[in-house]
Amino acid sequence: MAVVGAGWAGLAAAVEATRAGHRVTLFEMAPHAGGRAREVRHDGLVLDNGQHILIGAYTQTLRLMREVGVDTEAALLRTPLRLTEPDGRGLHLPPGPPVIAFARGVWGRAGWSLRERLSLLAAATGWAARGFRCDPAATVESLSLGLGETIARDLIDPLCVAALNTPANEASAAVFLRVLRDALFSGPGSADLLLPRVSLGDLFPVPATSWLQRHGAVVQTATRVRELARDGAGWRVDGAAFDRVVLATPPAEAARLVEPINATWSASAAAFGYEPIVTVYLQCESTSLPEPMLALRAGDDAPAQFVLDRGQLGGPKGLLAFVISGARLWVEAGRDATLAATLRQARHSLGTLLRGTPEARLLITEKRATFRCVPGLERPPMAIAPGLLAAGDHVEGPYPATLEGAVRSAVGAVDALA
Known part of the structure; x- marks a missing residue:
C-alpha cells in the first residue's frame, strides 16, 4: 500500500495500515514529516509552526500517539x-x-x-x-x-x-x-485541555516515523509524487505498483493528482477557501504567566485570542506565543503591522504580569492553516476511485480542520480499504 503525504493524516494512515499487516510505502514531498503541525528550528530554538492544542475528546489521536511510543502523560499537560x-x-x-x-x-x-x-x-x-x-x-x-x-x-x-x-x-x-x-x-x-510540553515533532511525527521504519515501512521524504495512474486492479505511484493508495496530501496537491482520474472530486478539493493562523513569539525576560495559557480579548488593534507561556511547557523561560486565529485581515495588513499590534496588545493586556520589555523573536504565518468552515461547505468524499481513498481534515466529515479530524479520517480510510 502507498500513502501519499506524511502530515498527521498520512502518518496515522501509515501506522494503521502497518498495524493491519500491509507493507506500506510513505511518500512526503517535504524534508520532514508533520505537515501543518510541525516543529520549526530558529536561532537555536525548537518552536512550532503554530500552537496546536489538543483536548480530551481527541481519542483517536491519543490512541495512535501511545501506539508509536509517546508517553502522553509526560508529553501533554492535562488540565480541566x-x-x-x-x-x-x-x-x-x-x-x-x-x-x-x-x-x-x-x-x-x-x-x-x-x-x-x-x-x-x-x-x-x-x-x-x-x-x-x-x-x-x-x-x-x-x-x-x-x-x-x-x-x-x-x-x-x-x-x-x-x-x-x-x-x-x-x-x-x-x-x-x-x-x-x-x-x-x-x-x-x-x-480537558492537553497542552504540548514537547515540540510538535516529538509529539507524533518523529516517533511515528521511527515506529514505521522499525516495523518495515518505507519512508521517502523530499519526494513529491508526480502522477497516480490505474494499473489493472491496482495503482501506480510514479510508476511503482501498489494494490491500494491513501492520498493524504493538502487539498490543492490532491486535486492536481486526482484531476485525470476523477475530475469531479478534483474540482471539489480545489474549491476550498482558507483561513490563516499567525503565531507571534515574544521574549520577555523572566516572565511567567499565572497559567500556561491565557485567553485574550481580540479586537481591531488586538490580534491575538490566546497567549501560551512556553516557559511552562518545556521551552525557554519568558518565551510567549501569541496565537492569531482567523488571521486573514492581519495577513493583509502585513508582518510589521501585525508585530506592532501584538506588542501593543501584550503590554496592554498583560500589564504588570510582564517582567521587562517584550521583544519579537519570530512571526510564523501558516497561510492555508485550515479551510474556511462556513455553512453549507461541500467537502470531497473519502472515496475517489476503487482502491484510492482520501484522508485529511478536509475530507467529508463532521469536524472542522483539526488534528483529530485528520487522524479519524485516516483511520476510516484504512478501515474502508480493508
Whole structure:
C-alpha cells in the first residue's frame, strides 16, 4: 500500500495500515514529516509552526500517539478546561460529569450577570434537546443571538475561532455544535485541555516515523509524487505498483493528482477557501504567566485570542506565543503591522504580569492553516476511485480542520480499504 503525504493524516494512515499487516510505502514531498503541525528550528530554538492544542475528546489521536511510543502523560499537560483572562476571570470547568461541570463553570464565572448566566444555560439546554443540530445555513453568530454581547465576546467568539478558525459571523453553526457536543458534553475529561510540553515533532511525527521504519515501512521524504495512474486492479505511484493508495496530501496537491482520474472530486478539493493562523513569539525576560495559557480579548488593534507561556511547557523561560486565529485581515495588513499590534496588545493586556520589555523573536504565518468552515461547505468524499481513498481534515466529515479530524479520517480510510 502507498500513502501519499506524511502530515498527521498520512502518518496515522501509515501506522494503521502497518498495524493491519500491509507493507506500506510513505511518500512526503517535504524534508520532514508533520505537515501543518510541525516543529520549526530558529536561532537555536525548537518552536512550532503554530500552537496546536489538543483536548480530551481527541481519542483517536491519543490512541495512535501511545501506539508509536509517546508517553502522553509526560508529553501533554492535562488540565480541566480553563479560559482564564489576564485578570483571573474566565470560564473554569471543574472535574466531573460534563453537564454538571458546565453548569458549575457557567454559574461560577465572575463578571457575568445572573441574566447572562441563565441565558447561556438555557441556550445550552436547548442545543442538547435538539441533539446539537441546527439549520445547516446558520452561522455561529446567528446561533448566539439572544445570549448578549458579553457571552458572545467572552465565550462563543473565542471558542468558535479556536475550534473552527473562522469568524463567528461566517462560521458554520452546525459544525460548531458538533464540536461543543463532543468536547463539552460527551464524557468526563472530554473538555480537558492537553497542552504540548514537547515540540510538535516529538509529539507524533518523529516517533511515528521511527515506529514505521522499525516495523518495515518505507519512508521517502523530499519526494513529491508526480502522477497516480490505474494499473489493472491496482495503482501506480510514479510508476511503482501498489494494490491500494491513501492520498493524504493538502487539498490543492490532491486535486492536481486526482484531476485525470476523477475530475469531479478534483474540482471539489480545489474549491476550498482558507483561513490563516499567525503565531507571534515574544521574549520577555523572566516572565511567567499565572497559567500556561491565557485567553485574550481580540479586537481591531488586538490580534491575538490566546497567549501560551512556553516557559511552562518545556521551552525557554519568558518565551510567549501569541496565537492569531482567523488571521486573514492581519495577513493583509502585513508582518510589521501585525508585530506592532501584538506588542501593543501584550503590554496592554498583560500589564504588570510582564517582567521587562517584550521583544519579537519570530512571526510564523501558516497561510492555508485550515479551510474556511462556513455553512453549507461541500467537502470531497473519502472515496475517489476503487482502491484510492482520501484522508485529511478536509475530507467529508463532521469536524472542522483539526488534528483529530485528520487522524479519524485516516483511520476510516484504512478501515474502508480493508
